[in-house]
Amino acid sequence: GAVVSQHPSRVICKSGTSVKIECRSLDFQATTMFWYRQFPKQSLMLMATSNEGSKATYEQGVEKDKFLINHASLTLSTLTVTSAHPEDSSFYICSAATGRDYEQYFGPGTRLTVT
Amino acid sequence: GNSVTQMEGPVTLSEEAFLTINCTYTATGYPSLFWYVQYPGEGLQLLLKATKADDKGSNKGFEATYRKETTSFHLEKGSVQVSDSAVYFCALPSGTYKYIFGTGTRLKVLA
Numbered sequence: 001g002a003v004v005s006q007h008p009s010r011v012i013c014k015s016g017t018s019v020k021i022e023c024r025s026l027d028f029q030a031t032t033m034f035w036y037r038q039f040p041k042q043s044l045m046l047m048a049t050s051n052e053g054s055k056a057t058y059e060q061g062v063e064k065d066k067f068l069i070n071h072a073s074l075t076l077s078t079l080t081v082t083s084a085h086p087e088d089s090s091f092y093i094c095s096a097a098t099g100r101d102y103e104q105y106f107g108p109g110t111r112l113t114v115t
Numbered sequence: 116g117n118s119v120t121q122m123e124g125p126v127t128l129s130e131e132a133f134l135t136i137n138c139t140y141t142a143t144g145y146p147s148l149f150w151y152v153q154y155p156g157e158g159l160q161l162l163l164k165a166t167k168a169d170d171k172g173s174n175k176g177f178e179a180t181y182r183k184e185t186t187s188f189h190l191e192k193g194s195v196q197v198s199d200s201a202v203y204f205c206a207l208p209s210g211t212y213k214y215i216f217g218t219g220t221r222l223k224v225l226a
């Protein structure tokens with residue numbers, strides 16, 4: 001149980017275009033979902049926290065107009081990287097929490113490459 | 116606020132060697148503590164956890180004991196395998212369901 005999927009697993013896009021990444025909790029309802037960014041050989045950096053039906057809470061320094069997060073249902077959150085640039089290339093990981101305990105369940109990650 | 120300090124890597128060991136990855140924490144109260152593992156090109160998987168002081172979490176031959184006296188949660192394995200090569204993250208909750216992660220320790224096991 002407690003499986004989280006991400007789609008796509010890899011995406012290559014051209015500079016200036018937008019990319020949407022989906023995060024789904026497959027067998028549970030996620031009251032809270034998190035989006036992380038990971039640079040090569042570094043730890044995870046929390047970008048934002050999203051709760052179903054409300055606006056996401058962004059961490060300091062994360063541009064909310066660039067990284068649009070929508071948590072439309074208890075099983076789906078999306079991250080849209082708008083007007084992507086090469087410096088947005090990274091590994092993006094989502095996680096989901098049930099709200100019953102402090103454990104987070106992580107997706108497999110999405111590698112974004114902007115050319 | 117809560118914080119986690121994790122030993123720097125990379126750690127390179129021969130197969131069947133003993134592994135210790137140190138993790139110490141600063142926290143208000145006694146939060147749950149977690150170890151996550153990230154295999155190359157993948158997301159994070161929960162390796163083990165401990166929910167209260169003196170608890171020992173274990174999984175796949177890995178163990179970690181929640182020690183409040185030394186505020187530590189060191190990860191150990193008696194005999195590592197090549198397949199254990201990965202990055203290991205220590206984590207604890209901070210705020211509403213948020214995590215604070217350690218910097219990650221890369222382990223490379225040689226055959």
